[in-house]
Amino acid sequence: MSRLANQAKSIKQFLFINGTKIEAPAYAPLYSPYSGEEIAQIAMADRHLTKQAITAAYHACKVIGKMPAYQRAEILERVAALLKERADEAAEIISRESAKPIMFAQAEVARTIETYKFSAEEAKRIHGETIPFDAAAGGAGRIGYTVREPIGVIGAITPFNFPLNLVAHKVGPAVAAGNTIVLKPASQTPLSALFIAEIFAEAGLPAGVLNVVTGPGGTVGDAIVEDERVSMITFTGSPSVGISIRKKAGLKKTTLELGSNSALIIDKSVKIDEIIDRCIMGAFSNQGQVCISLQRVYAHREIYEEFVEKFTKAAKQLKAGDPLDPETYISALIAKGEADRLLEWMEETKASDAQIITGGKLKNGILEPTIITGADRKLKVSCQEAFAPVVVVNQIDSIEEAVEQVNDSRYGLQAGIYTNDIKTALYASQELQVGGVIINDVPTYRVDQMPYGGVKESGTGREGIKYAVEEMTEMKLVVWNQS
Structure with a gap:
């Protein structure tokens, strides 16, 4: 030591x-x-x-x-x-x-x-x-x-x-x-x-x-x-x-x-294999206890199932345990009360039409990486700040629909969009109501010399x-x- x-x-x-x-x-x-x-x-x-x-x-x-x-x-x-x-x-x-x-x-x-x-x-x-x-x-x-x-x-x-x-x-x-x-x-x-x-x-x-x-x-x-x-x-x-x-x-x-509940839009033209590692980092690094942690994903219906499958598979492979172990990716939340709060949110989610695809439970005192699909925007996991390894993935039919759902939030720190269409990227950069729009990366991106801050709450x-x-x-x- x-x-x-x-x-x-x-x-x-x-x-x-x-x-x-x-x-x-x-x-x-x-x-x-x-x-x-x-x-x-x-x-x-x-x-x-x-x-x-x-x-x-x-x-x-x-x-x-x-x-x-x-x-x-x-x-x-x-x-x-x-x-x-x-x-x-x-x-x-x-x-x-x-x-x-x-x-x-x-x-x-x-x-x-x-x-x-x-x-x-x-x-x-x-x-x-x-x-x-x-x-x-x-x-x-x-x-x-x-x-x-x-x-x-x-x-x-x-x-x-x-x-x-x-x-x-x-x-x-x-x-x-x-x-x-x-x-x-x-x-x-x-x-x-x-x-x-x-x-x-x-x-x-x-x-x-x-x-x-x-x-x-x-x-x-x-x-x-x-x-x-x-x-x-x-x-x-x-x-x-x-x-x-x-x-x-x-x-x-x-x-x-x-606060924030940062969102990512994934367009239909995106190659999913190329973005999974970044999405894992954005959602689960530091147990999701990051102001710009990836909490909401809006994936186009044409790539939605592929994204959910590969994102879930990668999340299940993350090692949980002692934070001093160099191979550990997920460890304990900052306080037991935070874990209890998230477990209450999981119960609310189970009572809805949403599905917990993986995680949602404590294992040896550590909240497992959690992926939820089909969550209504009024559920706490969607509209509040989780500050935990919890991600909601919802299907959208258009970029306009995705932008509307991203903006339907009391927060506006950063948002990301993956797209190969320059007009789509420009549209998102103009219409997203956030302090920073990250194009072709997760909203969790930050370097320390860039202007960083948000709008709304x-x-x-x-x-x-x-x-x-x-x-x-x-x-x-x-x-x-x-x-």
């Missing part, structure tokens, strides 16, 4: 405030979602300690805000280099605290390294533009330009499903732009956040720029959202919590990446380093009167 992962087992994990490990008044055990063993004792911050972290971040604003861009870039480059050196440790921490199979944890670490590299590069590209004032009669004799300035203290609240990379999508651009951060990681996955805080400290980030405060959302999260010194909230999680944050945040900037704002930097800076106009 790697050094840091071994240290994490059954020992206290402190808060990280102003560059220092801080004790909390209480600690809570952290259990492995897979084995149930205790892996750490996690500090439970109270409101006072959260305010202390905000104070540290507020005072550090001048330090990081005045730091030259090349120095911020150098820190981020060192973070990427240090993380690469300790990639195996990081992957094991992710796997232990979240039950993410190690193959996917390793891929997350590799992506996170890229994310910090992109952040380092973007730190050097923050600039404004000149304004042609003399284009207006009242602008003669004047010149002007815009600059982008750090917004200040950013409150970041992150989820469990990508505990290292989704932290990077908030911390990386925040540091690149010269902001400070108070980070509240998900209660089940605090270890990777504390790990990256140590990496940042080793890379030379000034004290107070990154603060990690663990504890209950009702205490820590509310204190961050409500504090006047916090200028922006960036949150990834459920729509209900996101809506609550939006109400409490007042005039603060908010970037909210919320999937959230507001965009992530992706360049776009996050825009969210995390304020535009200032400077006008010179030469007369």
